[in-house]
Amino acid sequence: MRPKEIQERLGIDADRIKLFKREGIFFPENPPSGNRSTNYTQTDCENLRLLVVLTKSGLTCRDIRRLQNGKWTLKEAIVARKQSIDAEIARKRNSLALLELLDSNAEFETFETERYWNVIAEKEAAGEKFIDIEVMYDYRSVSLIRNIRCPHCGEGDEVNLEDYMYDQSSNESENGMGPDIVYSFNSENSYECPECSNVIKIEGWIREYPMGAYDSEDITVEERED
Structure with a gap:
């Protein structure tokens, strides 16, 4: 075909x-x-x-790789992903209930923050959770910090790949589990090994799916081409 x-x-x-x-x-x-x-x-x-x-059904590529490699049974994969989806649905349900509670006629300048703050505090104290946009605080729930080993001297160094990120693509998944985010990075000639001072190239991507959960990555470390 x-x-x-x-x-x-x-x-x-x-x-x-x-x-x-x-x-x-x-x-x-x-x-x-x-x-x-x-x-x-x-x-x-x-x-x-x-x-x-x-x-x-909600399984990630990482889940499927575990199935293919015999590291998980299908039952284990289903149970783990169902728990993840249930937790996400619960957060969205609580946020939806809060939206329905908000006065649609209210004005932003006179919004009754205290009233809704107390509603949220009460529910969170009872163990319930809401959608939370951590990126508003420049926070990533999936770490972009990796231990990179220099191909010249063999020494390892902890590198924050966010410093070399050039693209963050986000596509809404068809299965209703939120955006599928890929962080792409390339250090080009900007990273110098702190041990031997050679410049090396770190390139690749890290995938976050569903939001807040690590899925997969592909990172290459090479000697710089002159």
Whole structure:
């Protein structure tokens, strides 16, 4: 099957298949060669159908890799993801209830902060949670700090990859679990090993999905090309 044919058959686009390949959970039987595009087989189609079902059920690519590697049973994956979704739904339900409580006729300048503050405080004291936009405080629930080992001297150094971030893409997922966020970074010629003073290149991405949960990453560390 040609790429367009399998996309139409499964109702997915090329980007979805590329994501599955990039995340290391899908490997077509007849990959592209030379000027020829991928020739998908019926087995490829069934494997992609399975991945679509699992991801639309809320499982992440990281969950699926654990399944494929035998580190999780399907039951363990389902239970873990259900707990995550239940927690997210509970937070959204509480925030929705608060929105419905807010006076739609109120003015921003005369908003009754104290009244709603007490409502939130009471519910949080009872163990309930609300949607919280941590990024307003320049905070990332998924750390971008990694231990990077210099290819020259072999010494490790803790690096905050946010210092080299050039893009933060966010796409709303189809399964209702919120945005799928990818942080992309490239140090180019800006990172110097504190041990041997050689400049090295740190490049890659870290994926956050659902919001607040680490999903996957791809980080390369290379000697700088002169």
